[in-house]
Amino acid sequence: MVEPSSDEQVVKVLRPFVRAAGPLVDALREADPFTVSTSGGETEASVRARLAEAVKSVRVPGSAAWGTMDTDDRVDWWVNRVGRFTALVTAAPGLLGALADRFPVQDTMGVASQGLLLCAIAGEHGVTDVAERVRLIAWVLFERDIDRYVAEGRYAGYDPAAEDERTAALSEDLPTNGRRRARFGVKAGARTLWRLGRSLFGLLGELEKRPSGRFYHQALGSLPVVGLVGNYLGERAGLRRVAARARQWLR
Secondary structure (H helix, E strand, O other), X not given: OOOOOOHHHHHHHHHHHHHHHHHHHHHHHHOOOOOOOOOOOOOHHXXXXXXXXXXXXXXXXXXXXXXXXXXXXXXHHHHHHHXXXXXXXXXXXXXXXXHHHOOOHHHHHHHHHHHHHHHHXXXXXXXXOHHHHHHHHHHXXXXXXXXXXXXXXXXXXXXXXXXXXXXXXXXXXXXXXOXXXXXXXXXXXXXXXXHHHHHHHHHHHXXXXXXXXXXXXXXXXXXXXXXXXXXXXXXXHHHHHHHHHHHHHHO
């Protein structure tokens, strides 16, 4: 039987997670879905000009259409964005190399994607403080009400240098330090999400509390051939439940 984690242990794990998730959320937000290669007589500048005009009507961060969306619509966009990205990563474990053989992919990606989604939702509500994001994740995923004082790292044994080191290790594959707009690669994102998921294994007794799919998703997921579909639908349902609980906490 796994011993329950203390609030201090939860905070120790979640603070580096939250800090490292920020660059990944930024990368997902800023990745250009309209990047194309050019050839022939059409110049790259002319293609970009046409795409810049087209993007005005597409609901992506930074577009004119995005500015007309309310917070709930933006949260729904993130549920789909994170869900698609996670599904892609989970379906392509080869991107992770030998790491994929050491831990269960679905559980690792599932809990990491839910935490990632919560950081994105917090941002849409104007919540950028690390301690508040830690409290949000703890409440939504682990059913814990963490004291603000503890979430800030104000407890015996808190080591800010160790936290900085862990954060850097988790986000080492992502563009930072002025390189936020560098082209975002799926492999870099996959490895970062994998590291984020592994970092939460220090809270094994808490992970089973996370929102998941319905019983019929689990039943479908246990079947051969169609199990992948059941698992995918279950994770997407879990993300929607996470978003609903996040709205409750933030309001």
